Amino acid sequence: MGGLCPLKFVLFVSLASVLVPGAWGWSKEGHIMTCRIAQSLLEPDAAHAVENLLPQHVNGDLSALCVWPDQVRHWYRYRWTSPLHFIDTPDDACTYEFSRDCHDTHGKKNMCIVGAIRNFTSQLLHYREGSSDRRHNMTEALLFLSHFMGDVHQPMHVGFTSDEGGNTIELRWFRHKSNLHHVWDREIILTALADYYDKDTELLLQDIVANFTDGVWHDDVSSWKDCDNLMKCPNKYATESINMACKWGYKGVTPGETLADDYFNSRMPIVMKRIAQGGIRLAMFLNRIFSDSDEEFAAAT
Numbered sequence: 001m002g003g004l005c006p007l008k009f010v011l012f013v014s015l016a017s018v019l020v021p022g023a024w025g026w027s028k029e030g031h032i033m034t035c036r037i038a039q040s041l042l043e044p045d046a047a048h049a050v051e052n053l054l055p056q057h058v059n060g061d062l063s064a065l066c067v068w069p070d071q072v073r074h075w076y077r078y079r080w081t082s083p084l085h086f087i088d089t090p091d092d093a094c095t096y097e098f099s100r101d102c103h104d105t106h107g108k109k110n111m112c113i114v115g116a117i118r119n120f121t122s123q124l125l126h127y128r129e130g131s132s133d134r135r136h137n138m139t140e141a142l143l144f145l146s147h148f149m150g151d152v153h154q155p156m157h158v159g160f161t162s163d164e165g166g167n168t169i170e171l172r173w174f175r176h177k178s179n180l181h182h183v184w185d186r187e188i189i190l191t192a193l194a195d196y197y198d199k200d201t202e203l204l205l206q207d208i209v210a211n212f213t214d215g216v217w218h219d220d221v222s223s224w225k226d227c228d229n230l231m232k233c234p235n236k237y238a239t240e241s242i243n244m245a246c247k248w249g250y251k252g253v254t255p256g257e258t259l260a261d262d263y264f265n266s267r268m269p270i271v272m273k274r275i276a277q278g279g280i281r282l283a284m285f286l287n288r289i290f291s292d293s294d295e296e297f298a299a300a301t
Helices: 006-015 028-040 044-053 068-072 076-085 113-124 138-151 180-196 201-213 218-224 233-250 261-289 295-300
Strands: 087-089 158-160 170-173 176-179
Touching (some): 028 138, 028 201, 113 138, 138 261, 158 233, 180 201, 180 261, 218 261
16 A cells, blocks of 8 residues: 555545454454543543552553443343443434433333443542542443443444344355444454454554544544533434444445445444544543543533
């Protein structure tokens, strides 16, 4: 490619621990990159709080535990968190409404990704009250918020109800069996790593970061971070995802078909951009949650 970075080339051309496949948000690679981006953008107060909340064995690395909510979602103690990883919307409506869509299969309200982000944001806002008599497990709240900020940016995690966000749409990804949800969770990322990055996630992460620091997304970053109220902004992120699921996820896909180069080349930039947006917005949330200013605390509680 003559020295032109693969991700930037695709962007230019296109836009001129193991669980059951499909149960993840982003793949472990996607969640790790989201959290790596976020941690690199933390201000001193937030960086200190995050390091203080993380267990010693991860040596201050948030990304080491960003997949943890996926690993425990089927454990008895955490089974209640399983509905928090997604939002089911009416088939073909291509819209999201909190009051209509944020509930579990039994109709319990607030049990979806957006409800989870709100809940764990509210919990973390109590961090500055001190360590005595805490009402919440702040470490778990940090890990859940970090994970769900990734999930809400995966378009197929805000998908149609009848196909479970593409999980029941079986197809082939190049030469092997998969489903539409898993294509977005992991297949696109793994194919990009294999084709362009010698399976080195660090190299892919460098390209994503380059694209928002001084590349094609640079002028969009301020709008990505625009948020007047931390409790309301996740609704915007979910709306973005269902719009992308309709425009880029479901569109043109027939169950049983083989998805290959055309689908990969046109969707890869979307996946990478959503990882970048998730990381930047997670950093924005953590910076405001752990800021010394009382302004956000008053607004969000």
